[in-house]
Amino acid sequence: MAAALRAPCALSRPSTVSQFRQQRTGAVAVRAQKVEAQGAAASGAVLDQPARQPSPAINLIQPVTRWPEGIPPAMGGHFMPSGAAAPLSQSKGPGIDIHPLMFTYPAGGNDVAVQIYDSDFAAVAGLAEYVAKASAEAIAARGAFTIALSGGSLVKSLAGLVGRSDVDFSKWWVLFVDERNVPLSSDDSNYKAAHAELLRKVPVPANQVLAIKEGLPVQQAATHYAGQLLELPASVLPRTADAWPVLDCVLLGVGPDGHIASLFPNRKETAATEGWVLPVSDSPKPPAERITLTLPVINAAKNVAVVALGQGKAEVVQRALEVQSLPGALPVQLVQPAGGKLSWVLDQASAAKLRIPEWAEGSKKFPRSENPPKSA
Ligand SMILES: O=C1O[C@H](COP(=O)(O)O)[C@@H](O)[C@H](O)[C@H]1O
Secondary structure, three states, X not given: OOOOEEOOOOOOOOOOHHHHHHOOOOEEEEOOXXXXXXXXXXXXXXXXXXXXXXXXXXXXXXXXXXXXXXXXXXXXXXXXXXXXXXXXXXXXXXXXXXXXXXXXXXXXXXXXXXEEEOOHHHHHHHHHHHHHHHHHHHHHHHOOEEEXXXXXXXXXXXXXXXXXXXXXXXXXXXXXXXXXXXXXXXXXXXXXXXXXXXXXXXXXXXXXXXXXXXXXXXXXXHHHHHHHHHOOOOOOOOEOXXXXXXXXXXXXXXXXXXXXXXXXXXXXXXHOOOOOEEEEOOOOOOOOOXXXXXXXXXXXXXXXXXXXXXXXXXXXXXXXXXOOOOOOOOHHHHOOOOOOEEEEEEEOOOOOOOOHHHOOOOOOXXXXXOOOOOOO
């Protein structure tokens, strides 16, 4: 990947919003069906390797939702970076001997739009464009825009929205993809981080920012948060025919273990098929108590972006985009919005381990491909 994408003129670190704006075109969009540079006016990144045939080890696994005879042998391990199958796991722990159908991939699988920016700063500007577009569309359609924010490293990526006079923040309703069950003043609070980086700098009305209620046991905190969402009228938060809320935009971070929101690998909350908001009382990542939107809520959204920037995300990005895991082992692979669009926002550092020349035609259904397996 590092060889496949090169940036002839590295972008300098912007210190102002206008510099963010100047860099906002710096994307290379890699669509599911083809890989193409976006022209000279884009990042300057060049795809300079001839297309290669996909490795025979790729696309072995059919993205069916259930396997009639349980988990196929090939699912016992990941594929190695070389393309060879990793040894089958002998583990008796979660992921092998758990109820075999606790997790399933959603049927179908989406195309995913992967945007790779020259720098984290260009990615921040590109993300602002993405959100601004989603905001404009929603406000034009029904006069409101609902956006769910993750915590962690994602929050700093929101900086490109500050100072944008073309975004009508007065129509925004801000939710949290997940939240830690801590006081809002705590350094662990996702609300506190979002407030510091974005919400205090843009004119979103305070009553349209839905924060967790402090001081409740985690179960009650989740119920209370779900109640706040349920109270929103359909003009603000429409519902699907199955009564799932349709958020306009969900911004997900992804942990090095593949978790999104507070949905961790092989956990019951990750497998939940009911409920809008769940408590997590024993998160493997501190703090232990959290609340989280469920996968069905995330997958009912119109626009879902997985934002992963920096070298520290390179491994999980490669695993998530190029290696189909046992369902539940990489929760980010379960993100497949049914009626919406899925995007990944990367920079060169986080994309460094991808093997884009091998993303042959038709092979980027997510996760992995719909190519038939070599043997059934
Ligand atoms: O704990 C959390 O982690 C994830 C990922 O965070 P990152 O710092 O590794 O990017 C985050 O998306 C989630 O909202 C947060 O609560």
